[in-house]
Amino acid sequence: MKHEILKELHFVQEKGGLFYNEVRYLLIRTETLITFQKAAERDLGAKANQILFESGFVGGELSSKRYREVFSFSNDEIVRFIIGMGSQIGWGRFELEKFDFDQKKLIVKVFHSPFAEAYGPSASGVCHFIRGVLSGMASTVFQKSEILKESSCLATGDPFCRFEII
Numbered sequence: 001m002k003h004e005i006l007k008e009l010h011f012v013q014e015k016g017g018l019f020y021n022e023v024r025y026l027l028i029r030t031e032t033l034i035t036f037q038k039a040a041e042r043d044l045g046a047k048a049n050q051i052l053f054e055s056g057f058v059g060g061e062l063s064s065k066r067y068r069e070v071f072s073f074s075n076d077e078i079v080r081f082i083i084g085m086g087s088q089i090g091w092g093r094f095e096l097e098k099f100d101f102d103q104k105k106l107i108v109k110v111f112h113s114p115f116a117e118a119y120g121p122s123a124s125g126v127c128h129f130i131r132g133v134l135s136g137m138a139s140t141v142f143q144k145s146e147i148l149k150e151s152s153c154l155a156t157g158d159p160f161c162r163f164e165i166i
């Protein structure tokens with residue numbers, strides 16, 4: 001797999017910022033994010049997961065719209081691009097299991113989710129950021145609101161996380 005995104009990610013010293021195509025990214029320890037997630041779950045219950053999902057959704061939607069425009073991607077190309085980007089920016093090893101525009105099918109597997117690894121064992125899926133990003137991407141591609149389900153999660157003892165349109 002090519003690593004073109006990482007190659008083009010550049011550091012702007014004056015801003016102390018990392019940029020890819022003028023979009024700012026930041027590196028953050030997984031423990032920082034998971035502490036935020038667990039504190040939100042403790043204080044807000046199930047609402048926390050919805051907040052994490054929405055946050056991921058915004059990123060997935062913005063990236064899908066922007067990079068589709070920048071690179072003039074087809075639906076198939078933008079899906080593959082976002083999947084590739086997920087791996088390259090450190091969100092786990094993304095693999096596209098199925099994408100069928102006509103049947104409105106999308107299934108993505110993620111191995112070694114950093115969210116699941118940092119979270120530890122859980123009774124239900126914990127990768128709400130990834131679920132949100134993929135839902136934002138799917139909503140852009142299918143041009144209607146799509147919510148993916150995390151049907152398997154590393155944190156629940158599954159060998160990988162799996163996300164699909166329900």
Ligand SMILES: [Zn+2]
Nearest residue numbers: 127153154161
């Ligand atoms: Zn997961």
